[in-house]
Amino acid sequence: MEYKYLTEKLRNKIDYYVNKYPVKEQAIIPSLHEILYEYRDIPHEAMEELSIYLKVPLNDIEGIVSFYDMFRHPKHGAKNHIRVCRNLPCHLGNYKNLLKMLEKLTGAKAGETSIDKNWYIELVECIGSCAIAPAFLINDDLYDGSKIKSEEDLKDILSKYV
Ligand code: FES
Structure with a gap:
């Protein structure tokens, strides 16, 4: 599959988390951090790609993004x-x-x-x-x-x- 947001570099990082943790769901939060770091936001398409890549339901990823303040786009104008x-x-x-x-x-x-x-x-x-x-x-x-x-x-x- 062609990924638009999960570049090879990001997929390598995600693989690292998948291998690090005993349960692949534990890789979701650090993977979202990587996506946020890369794009300064979490585009919905990136969530869809992560869901496919990790083989976890999209709902689980959407739930995490909406639950944690840190994944919402910051609007503050500061460095x-x-x-x-x-x-x-x-x-x-x-x-x-x-x-x-x-x-x-x-x-x-x-x-x-x-x-x-x-x-x-x-x-x-x-x-x-x-x-x-x-x-x-x-x-x-x-x-x-x-x-x-x-x-x-x-x-x-x-x-x-x-
Ligand atoms: S990080 Fe969970 S309560 Fe502060």
Whole structure:
């Protein structure tokens, strides 16, 4: 079959996830991340191709895309999009402290874009990474907030994006 969106490069990445996880359904989320990274969006045709490639129902993929905020197209005008999870495991992991540091270091408040347009911070529902609560994403890169012990740690991470 000819794929329009799942290029050979993307299919190689998807194969990696399929081989990595015991159940192929577990490859859906990382594959969607790869698609998002490549196209900055998840076109419906790409979902259809992923469904065919992984041999999983299209409904399952559509359900994941509509459930997770991180797969919705960002509309904020900033260079970088930070998504901080605020659901229960991340709440217990003290996402508020993480958010406070992020707001201080970026100059953006949750739901706002910083004046320099470098950062937009969004509070989101579960991003499927509860094991590393408080989890956050910068663009498509996932971070384990529990490893951030100081502002310096966070500064090091943020400095990669400006
Ligand atoms: S609750 Fe935060 S990643 Fe799931």
